[in-house]
Amino acid sequence: MTYGYFDDKNFEYVITNPKTPVKWINYIGTIAFGGFVDHTGGALICKGDPALNRITRYIPQLPSSEFKGTTLYVRISGNGQYQVISPYFVPSLNPYDRYECHVGPGYSKIVSEIAGVRTETTIFVPFNDHIEIRDIRITNIDTKEMFLDAIPVNEYTHPDALKQFTNADWVPQTMQSRAIREDSGTCILIQYPFMFRDIKINFFTSSHPVSSFETDRSLFLGDHEYGTWANPQALAGDELSCCEANRGDNLAALMHRFGSVAPGESRRFITLLGQVESITAAMPIIEKYRNHATVDSAFEDMRMFWKNHFEKMQVSTPDADMNRMLNIHNPRQCYITKNWSRYLSLYQLGFGARGIGVRDSSQDVLGVMDRIPAESRDLLKKLLSVQNTNGSSMHQFNPVTMIANEGDSREREDHPHYYGDDHLWAIPAVTSYIKETGDIDFLDENIPFYNDNGKNGNNGIDTVLDHMQRALAFTNANIGAHGLPLLGFADWNDTINLAKGAESMFIACLYGLALTEMIELLDFCGRNNYAHYYRNDFNAIKRVFNKCAWDGEWYVRYFDVDGTPLGSNLNEHGKIYVNAQSWPVIAGFAEDHRGRKALDSAYKLLNTKNGIKLSAPGFNGFAPNKGGITTYPPGAKENGGIFLHTNPWMMIAETIMGNGDRAFEYYTQINPAAKNDKIDEYECEPYVYAQNILADEHPQFGLGRNSWLSGTASWAYQAGTRYILGIRPEYQGLTVDPCIPKQWDGFTVNRRFRGAHYTIEVINPDHVSKGVTLIVVDGKQISGKIIPILDAESSHEVKVILGAG
Ligand code: NOJ
16 A cells, blocks of 8 residues: 655655554754654744753654644634644544645645645745744635634653653743733743743744633643544633643644635635743844745755755656655655764654764765764764764764763673774765865864863864874784784674774775775875874784685674684574675675675575575573673564665665676565555655664565664665766766666766766667776766866766776
8 A cells, every 4th residue: 555655756755544553753953953844734843952852742652643743723613612723633533535745855835624624834944044834824725714723732842851751740830831921912831940031941832823722731732631643622612721831741733713704715824833041032033934935945945955966966867766766755755864873763762861872864964974074074074073082982972062982882881982984984984074175184183072081171172184193003902812903892782892902804805994094085185104004903804814714605793802703604693694605795704605605605595585684583582691692582673674774884785796686676665655555564755864663574575664864765765876877976077887787878967066067968879787897978078987177157967988998
């Protein structure tokens, strides 16, 4: 069954059935002000910090039919009675004639037709202001006159999101609301916990006069809250009580009475939700956005931003699902993961200290370099500033306070308090940024360190290049019994937490890649007095890796402290891990025959029609000495589930080995757009990647979870654009080296690079996967595969012929 369709022309996915298996969401605004809105109008909005400055009370774990954060009721009056409908379907669940949720970049637009009333609501946060706008139009589509009212509602949380749930004594005694009635008939409801009254207040208002309001939830629902959100008792009477709550569960409801609306006539009004220091500070922004024309132009500005954002690279391949992902939804998801890291989603609830993950964001940023290089640079600086002077890195940080922590590792005294991979990700992130932008001066920018031998504050400062060198030095100095890098608390796989002294093959490979990137960088910028040391280090680690890690048919994943291999044929569970096969190829460690064999073993033992499993077989029982992996049943998440983040690494490895058919098979089998007609099995949004899909050892094989905030977005984008389509920025220019399915006749890419615009047409007359035989730039043949850097603002036609040789 399908629940909607892609409207590529408008950059939208349109949901046409509100009863999706789980809520499908969209992001509005940014981490500075914004959050997510679900397809039934519920919204989780916060300002600056989801943990400590949350505005609406959205409880994801409640059933889908429940009110969550925000809604709108419409009332139709007749015969002295009111019929209450929910234009967003939830919470009244009325039968509808039409329902659409247009999930667009930066906005959701819900259109419904219920009981002769069409309601259209566009929900967004404008670019330059911190305010949630709902632009609402109600139309009488019946044949007779109607009397219509509209009652938008927000339920507030205490700003300290966790306190809301952990303290039902203090929180309700602090919550207060006040109403400011204006001469024009409009009304501004303000709300705050008492201690913030003079510092920051939430406000909710609209552009239309209101006849009454409510701020107390118990009065709105009625009957001591035995009234329900589906049918609030307050809506049975003519007016709301106009209570200014002095405690309790606060909400903001505004009664708009539009009176008689003739057939075909509409009423438009705007609602505004925000947070300011004082009501005086709120007035300019309220007045600005009560104006319909201003709202229209703010929306148009946002549309233009996204149009330009998408236009920076557009592809046209023979595969429509690949096109819509690479042109619209994947760059959009990359932008969101770059902004929100793993902070706030239906799965990452934003209550605690997690904030921005260093490992995660260092990879997310790889997916946005080509479209928002300046923002990427800012994020890189933040990431480097939580590096310790010894070269290791803190694991995560709060982007507002920049206070960092060691993640889950701090909870285990018997484990090292660092993750073996965090610090190394900075190197490919910085080199990728320089390759995209040419901003070599970034290497000399001074960035502070976070921790000076265990002490915070006054921590020293050094250049970006120095940060990168310290990262390499840290791994080089933390080597185990086989001569391979120590695991620390964990590497990319958070859930394998072996005893101190265990070694990680993944870190060895990431170190190998980081060394190669460093050598290439130093050679390019002529600062190669260190390059030969790094070459020696690379050759040494590659040698050790191949000596110890080959298991016969594939590579081993870890050595435990006593030398026991994990990810070996010797193991009963977790015999083979996918990252141990893809990464030796990516790192340039695998000799050709071993690389091919490792990738084929992964194909044979780990691939499923829904994606490649992380490992197999799954552990079947809790084993504290292995760690979190054994908390999952076999086939779920890191315990043999399809952990999608790792799948693009296999695509990349296959393109390096020249197998374009398999790379594309891997691409397609996890492409969410290609799952649009399998939603009853998959369940998640078909317009963004999920983090995981249950694998074939699990009874619910094919079920996706943890959509939106996943490293899958960045890596699927990189695998698609840089490796399958093969358009890769380098220091010297733009490489074109595709690895595509043999049956493709070719494809085109329009891309901006260093300010110039390239239209690249790739033709595949011999039906090969890989092998560039000719590149012609503006009618002139060039040698090699790198299109040189051309003048900014100039446009160029590039023709590329693939062939057998
Ligand atoms: C999700 C985490 O955010 C990420 O950092 C980690 O690499 C994966 N889980 C795998 O454990």
